[in-house]
Amino acid sequence: MxxxxxxxxxxxxxxxxxxxxxxxxxxxxxxxxxxxxxxxxxxxxxxxxxxxxxxxxxxxxxxxxxxxxxxxxxxxxxMSDDRAVRREMALICVHARAENRDEILRLVNLFRAKIIDVASNYYIIEASGDADKMTALIGLLKPMGIKKIARTGTVALYREPKRGI
The missing domain is CATH 3.30.70.260 (ACT domain)
Incomplete structure:
Protein backbone atom coordinates (compact mmCIF):
# COMPACT_ATOMS: atom_id res chain seq x y z
CA MET A 1 0.00 0.00 0.00
CA MET A 79 -7.07 16.57 8.74
CA SER A 80 -5.79 15.73 5.29
CA ASP A 81 -8.92 16.54 3.29
CA ASP A 82 -10.08 19.84 1.77
CA ARG A 83 -12.18 20.78 4.80
CA ALA A 84 -8.97 21.55 6.68
CA VAL A 85 -6.86 24.68 6.39
CA ARG A 86 -3.19 23.73 6.72
CA ARG A 87 -0.34 26.24 6.96
CA GLU A 88 3.23 26.50 8.08
CA MET A 89 5.55 29.41 8.65
CA ALA A 90 9.20 29.81 7.73
CA LEU A 91 11.91 32.26 8.69
CA ILE A 92 14.58 32.28 6.00
CA CYS A 93 17.92 34.06 6.31
CA VAL A 94 19.20 34.67 2.79
CA HIS A 95 22.38 36.36 1.55
CA ALA A 96 21.41 39.74 0.10
CA ARG A 97 24.20 40.52 -2.30
CA ALA A 98 23.74 43.69 -4.36
CA GLU A 99 23.11 41.67 -7.54
CA ASN A 100 20.37 39.56 -5.87
CA ARG A 101 18.41 42.13 -3.85
CA ASP A 102 15.91 43.02 -6.56
CA GLU A 103 15.19 39.34 -7.24
CA ILE A 104 14.77 38.61 -3.52
CA LEU A 105 12.33 41.52 -3.17
CA ARG A 106 10.40 40.30 -6.23
CA LEU A 107 10.11 36.78 -4.73
CA VAL A 108 9.07 38.18 -1.34
CA ASN A 109 6.26 40.13 -3.03
CA LEU A 110 5.25 37.25 -5.29
CA PHE A 111 4.92 34.88 -2.32
CA ARG A 112 3.26 37.52 -0.11
CA ALA A 113 6.07 37.19 2.40
CA LYS A 114 7.75 39.92 4.46
CA ILE A 115 11.29 41.00 5.08
CA ILE A 116 11.47 41.29 8.86
CA ASP A 117 15.17 41.99 9.35
CA VAL A 118 17.74 43.69 7.13
CA ALA A 119 21.50 43.94 7.32
CA SER A 120 24.12 44.92 4.77
CA ASN A 121 24.62 41.32 3.66
CA TYR A 122 21.42 39.43 4.49
CA TYR A 123 17.62 39.57 4.77
CA ILE A 124 15.45 37.52 7.08
CA ILE A 125 12.19 36.68 5.36
CA GLU A 126 8.96 35.59 7.05
CA ALA A 127 6.62 33.51 4.91
CA SER A 128 3.51 31.45 5.56
CA GLY A 129 1.40 29.15 3.46
CA ASP A 130 0.99 25.50 2.66
CA ALA A 131 4.00 23.19 2.58
CA ASP A 132 4.23 23.33 -1.23
CA LYS A 133 4.42 27.14 -1.16
CA MET A 134 7.20 27.04 1.45
CA THR A 135 9.13 24.45 -0.56
CA ALA A 136 8.76 26.52 -3.75
CA LEU A 137 9.96 29.73 -2.08
CA ILE A 138 12.94 27.97 -0.52
CA GLY A 139 13.80 26.40 -3.87
CA LEU A 140 13.82 29.80 -5.58
CA LEU A 141 15.88 31.43 -2.82
CA LYS A 142 18.44 28.61 -2.65
CA PRO A 143 20.57 29.84 -5.59
CA MET A 144 20.98 33.17 -3.79
CA GLY A 145 22.42 31.48 -0.74
CA ILE A 146 20.20 30.54 2.17
CA LYS A 147 22.27 30.92 5.32
CA LYS A 148 19.75 29.34 7.72
CA ILE A 149 16.10 28.44 7.93
CA ALA A 150 13.50 27.68 10.59
CA ARG A 151 10.15 26.10 9.67
CA THR A 152 7.26 25.57 12.05
CA GLY A 153 5.82 22.48 10.47
CA THR A 154 2.12 22.24 9.70
CA VAL A 155 -0.68 23.63 11.84
CA ALA A 156 -4.27 22.87 10.85
CA LEU A 157 -7.87 23.71 11.67
CA TYR A 158 -11.13 22.61 10.10
CA ARG A 159 -13.09 25.28 8.27
CA GLU A 160 -16.26 26.41 10.01
CA PRO A 161 -19.49 25.58 8.19
CA LYS A 162 -20.79 28.39 6.00
CA ARG A 163 -23.97 30.02 7.19
CA GLY A 164 -26.58 31.69 5.00
CA ILE A 165 -26.36 35.45 4.80
Missing part, protein backbone atom coordinates in the same frame (compact mmCIF):
# COMPACT_ATOMS: atom_id res chain seq x y z
CA UNK A 2 1.13 3.51 -0.81
CA UNK A 3 2.17 5.85 2.01
CA UNK A 4 0.77 9.37 1.96
CA UNK A 5 1.24 12.39 4.19
CA UNK A 6 -1.39 12.74 6.88
CA UNK A 7 -2.03 15.62 9.25
CA UNK A 8 -3.25 14.56 12.69
CA UNK A 9 -4.40 17.11 15.20
CA UNK A 10 -5.31 16.33 18.76
CA UNK A 11 -6.48 18.18 21.80
CA UNK A 12 -4.64 16.96 24.88
CA UNK A 13 -4.50 17.82 28.56
CA UNK A 14 -1.93 20.59 29.03
CA UNK A 15 0.15 18.68 31.57
CA UNK A 16 3.82 17.72 31.87
CA UNK A 17 4.69 14.48 30.09
CA UNK A 18 1.78 14.39 27.63
CA UNK A 19 3.88 15.37 24.61
CA UNK A 20 6.51 12.86 25.67
CA UNK A 21 3.90 10.07 25.73
CA UNK A 22 2.58 11.02 22.28
CA UNK A 23 6.06 11.19 20.76
CA UNK A 24 7.04 8.01 22.61
CA UNK A 25 4.12 6.19 21.01
CA UNK A 26 5.42 7.14 17.56
CA UNK A 27 9.06 6.27 18.22
CA UNK A 28 8.27 3.09 20.16
CA UNK A 29 6.31 1.69 17.24
CA UNK A 30 8.66 2.87 14.52
CA UNK A 31 6.34 5.60 13.17
CA UNK A 32 8.11 8.67 11.79
CA UNK A 33 7.05 12.26 12.52
CA UNK A 34 7.62 14.66 9.61
CA UNK A 35 6.62 17.72 11.64
CA UNK A 36 5.30 18.47 15.11
CA UNK A 37 3.70 21.64 16.51
CA UNK A 38 2.34 22.12 20.00
CA UNK A 39 0.68 25.12 21.62
CA UNK A 40 -1.84 25.98 24.28
CA UNK A 41 -5.41 26.58 23.05
CA UNK A 42 -7.82 29.27 24.25
CA UNK A 43 -8.35 27.01 27.26
CA UNK A 44 -5.04 26.95 29.19
CA UNK A 45 -5.86 23.42 30.41
CA UNK A 46 -5.78 22.10 26.81
CA UNK A 47 -3.03 22.05 24.17
CA UNK A 48 -3.28 21.27 20.46
CA UNK A 49 -0.68 18.92 18.99
CA UNK A 50 -0.42 18.78 15.20
CA UNK A 51 1.64 15.95 13.72
CA UNK A 52 2.39 15.26 10.07
CA UNK A 53 3.35 11.67 9.33
CA UNK A 54 3.54 9.38 6.32
CA UNK A 55 1.45 6.24 6.47
CA UNK A 56 -0.64 3.91 4.37
CA UNK A 57 -4.31 3.54 5.38
CA UNK A 58 -3.72 0.50 7.61
CA UNK A 59 -0.79 2.12 9.42
CA UNK A 60 -2.74 5.36 9.85
CA UNK A 61 -5.61 3.43 11.42
CA UNK A 62 -3.15 1.76 13.81
CA UNK A 63 -1.59 5.13 14.75
CA UNK A 64 -5.02 6.65 15.42
CA UNK A 65 -6.12 3.70 17.59
CA UNK A 66 -2.92 3.89 19.64
CA UNK A 67 -3.25 7.67 20.11
CA UNK A 68 -6.89 7.35 21.23
CA UNK A 69 -5.78 4.90 23.94
CA UNK A 70 -3.62 7.57 25.57
CA UNK A 71 -5.54 8.90 28.56
CA UNK A 72 -4.56 12.56 28.03
CA UNK A 73 -5.80 12.67 24.41
CA UNK A 74 -9.16 14.47 24.54
CA UNK A 75 -9.90 14.55 20.80
CA UNK A 76 -8.10 13.29 17.67
CA UNK A 77 -8.81 14.17 14.04
CA UNK A 78 -7.14 13.33 10.75
Missing amino acids: KSEKHTLTMLVDNEPGVLSRVVGLFSGRGFNIDSLCVAETMDPKVSRITIVTQANPLLLEQIEKQLRKLINVVKLRE
Whole structure:
Protein backbone atom coordinates (compact mmCIF):
# COMPACT_ATOMS: atom_id res chain seq x y z
CA MET A 1 0.00 0.00 0.00
CA LYS A 2 1.13 3.51 -0.81
CA SER A 3 2.17 5.85 2.01
CA GLU A 4 0.77 9.37 1.96
CA LYS A 5 1.24 12.39 4.19
CA HIS A 6 -1.39 12.74 6.88
CA THR A 7 -2.03 15.62 9.25
CA LEU A 8 -3.25 14.56 12.69
CA THR A 9 -4.40 17.11 15.20
CA MET A 10 -5.31 16.33 18.76
CA LEU A 11 -6.48 18.18 21.80
CA VAL A 12 -4.64 16.96 24.88
CA ASP A 13 -4.50 17.82 28.56
CA ASN A 14 -1.93 20.59 29.03
CA GLU A 15 0.15 18.68 31.57
CA PRO A 16 3.82 17.72 31.87
CA GLY A 17 4.69 14.48 30.09
CA VAL A 18 1.78 14.39 27.63
CA LEU A 19 3.88 15.37 24.61
CA SER A 20 6.51 12.86 25.67
CA ARG A 21 3.90 10.07 25.73
CA VAL A 22 2.58 11.02 22.28
CA VAL A 23 6.06 11.19 20.76
CA GLY A 24 7.04 8.01 22.61
CA LEU A 25 4.12 6.19 21.01
CA PHE A 26 5.42 7.14 17.56
CA SER A 27 9.06 6.27 18.22
CA GLY A 28 8.27 3.09 20.16
CA ARG A 29 6.31 1.69 17.24
CA GLY A 30 8.66 2.87 14.52
CA PHE A 31 6.34 5.60 13.17
CA ASN A 32 8.11 8.67 11.79
CA ILE A 33 7.05 12.26 12.52
CA ASP A 34 7.62 14.66 9.61
CA SER A 35 6.62 17.72 11.64
CA LEU A 36 5.30 18.47 15.11
CA CYS A 37 3.70 21.64 16.51
CA VAL A 38 2.34 22.12 20.00
CA ALA A 39 0.68 25.12 21.62
CA GLU A 40 -1.84 25.98 24.28
CA THR A 41 -5.41 26.58 23.05
CA MET A 42 -7.82 29.27 24.25
CA ASP A 43 -8.35 27.01 27.26
CA PRO A 44 -5.04 26.95 29.19
CA LYS A 45 -5.86 23.42 30.41
CA VAL A 46 -5.78 22.10 26.81
CA SER A 47 -3.03 22.05 24.17
CA ARG A 48 -3.28 21.27 20.46
CA ILE A 49 -0.68 18.92 18.99
CA THR A 50 -0.42 18.78 15.20
CA ILE A 51 1.64 15.95 13.72
CA VAL A 52 2.39 15.26 10.07
CA THR A 53 3.35 11.67 9.33
CA GLN A 54 3.54 9.38 6.32
CA ALA A 55 1.45 6.24 6.47
CA ASN A 56 -0.64 3.91 4.37
CA PRO A 57 -4.31 3.54 5.38
CA LEU A 58 -3.72 0.50 7.61
CA LEU A 59 -0.79 2.12 9.42
CA LEU A 60 -2.74 5.36 9.85
CA GLU A 61 -5.61 3.43 11.42
CA GLN A 62 -3.15 1.76 13.81
CA ILE A 63 -1.59 5.13 14.75
CA GLU A 64 -5.02 6.65 15.42
CA LYS A 65 -6.12 3.70 17.59
CA GLN A 66 -2.92 3.89 19.64
CA LEU A 67 -3.25 7.67 20.11
CA ARG A 68 -6.89 7.35 21.23
CA LYS A 69 -5.78 4.90 23.94
CA LEU A 70 -3.62 7.57 25.57
CA ILE A 71 -5.54 8.90 28.56
CA ASN A 72 -4.56 12.56 28.03
CA VAL A 73 -5.80 12.67 24.41
CA VAL A 74 -9.16 14.47 24.54
CA LYS A 75 -9.90 14.55 20.80
CA LEU A 76 -8.10 13.29 17.67
CA ARG A 77 -8.81 14.17 14.04
CA GLU A 78 -7.14 13.33 10.75
CA MET A 79 -7.07 16.57 8.74
CA SER A 80 -5.79 15.73 5.29
CA ASP A 81 -8.92 16.54 3.29
CA ASP A 82 -10.08 19.84 1.77
CA ARG A 83 -12.18 20.78 4.80
CA ALA A 84 -8.97 21.55 6.68
CA VAL A 85 -6.86 24.68 6.39
CA ARG A 86 -3.19 23.73 6.72
CA ARG A 87 -0.34 26.24 6.96
CA GLU A 88 3.23 26.50 8.08
CA MET A 89 5.55 29.41 8.65
CA ALA A 90 9.20 29.81 7.73
CA LEU A 91 11.91 32.26 8.69
CA ILE A 92 14.58 32.28 6.00
CA CYS A 93 17.92 34.06 6.31
CA VAL A 94 19.20 34.67 2.79
CA HIS A 95 22.38 36.36 1.55
CA ALA A 96 21.41 39.74 0.10
CA ARG A 97 24.20 40.52 -2.30
CA ALA A 98 23.74 43.69 -4.36
CA GLU A 99 23.11 41.67 -7.54
CA ASN A 100 20.37 39.56 -5.87
CA ARG A 101 18.41 42.13 -3.85
CA ASP A 102 15.91 43.02 -6.56
CA GLU A 103 15.19 39.34 -7.24
CA ILE A 104 14.77 38.61 -3.52
CA LEU A 105 12.33 41.52 -3.17
CA ARG A 106 10.40 40.30 -6.23
CA LEU A 107 10.11 36.78 -4.73
CA VAL A 108 9.07 38.18 -1.34
CA ASN A 109 6.26 40.13 -3.03
CA LEU A 110 5.25 37.25 -5.29
CA PHE A 111 4.92 34.88 -2.32
CA ARG A 112 3.26 37.52 -0.11
CA ALA A 113 6.07 37.19 2.40
CA LYS A 114 7.75 39.92 4.46
CA ILE A 115 11.29 41.00 5.08
CA ILE A 116 11.47 41.29 8.86
CA ASP A 117 15.17 41.99 9.35
CA VAL A 118 17.74 43.69 7.13
CA ALA A 119 21.50 43.94 7.32
CA SER A 120 24.12 44.92 4.77
CA ASN A 121 24.62 41.32 3.66
CA TYR A 122 21.42 39.43 4.49
CA TYR A 123 17.62 39.57 4.77
CA ILE A 124 15.45 37.52 7.08
CA ILE A 125 12.19 36.68 5.36
CA GLU A 126 8.96 35.59 7.05
CA ALA A 127 6.62 33.51 4.91
CA SER A 128 3.51 31.45 5.56
CA GLY A 129 1.40 29.15 3.46
CA ASP A 130 0.99 25.50 2.66
CA ALA A 131 4.00 23.19 2.58
CA ASP A 132 4.23 23.33 -1.23
CA LYS A 133 4.42 27.14 -1.16
CA MET A 134 7.20 27.04 1.45
CA THR A 135 9.13 24.45 -0.56
CA ALA A 136 8.76 26.52 -3.75
CA LEU A 137 9.96 29.73 -2.08
CA ILE A 138 12.94 27.97 -0.52
CA GLY A 139 13.80 26.40 -3.87
CA LEU A 140 13.82 29.80 -5.58
CA LEU A 141 15.88 31.43 -2.82
CA LYS A 142 18.44 28.61 -2.65
CA PRO A 143 20.57 29.84 -5.59
CA MET A 144 20.98 33.17 -3.79
CA GLY A 145 22.42 31.48 -0.74
CA ILE A 146 20.20 30.54 2.17
CA LYS A 147 22.27 30.92 5.32
CA LYS A 148 19.75 29.34 7.72
CA ILE A 149 16.10 28.44 7.93
CA ALA A 150 13.50 27.68 10.59
CA ARG A 151 10.15 26.10 9.67
CA THR A 152 7.26 25.57 12.05
CA GLY A 153 5.82 22.48 10.47
CA THR A 154 2.12 22.24 9.70
CA VAL A 155 -0.68 23.63 11.84
CA ALA A 156 -4.27 22.87 10.85
CA LEU A 157 -7.87 23.71 11.67
CA TYR A 158 -11.13 22.61 10.10
CA ARG A 159 -13.09 25.28 8.27
CA GLU A 160 -16.26 26.41 10.01
CA PRO A 161 -19.49 25.58 8.19
CA LYS A 162 -20.79 28.39 6.00
CA ARG A 163 -23.97 30.02 7.19
CA GLY A 164 -26.58 31.69 5.00
CA ILE A 165 -26.36 35.45 4.80
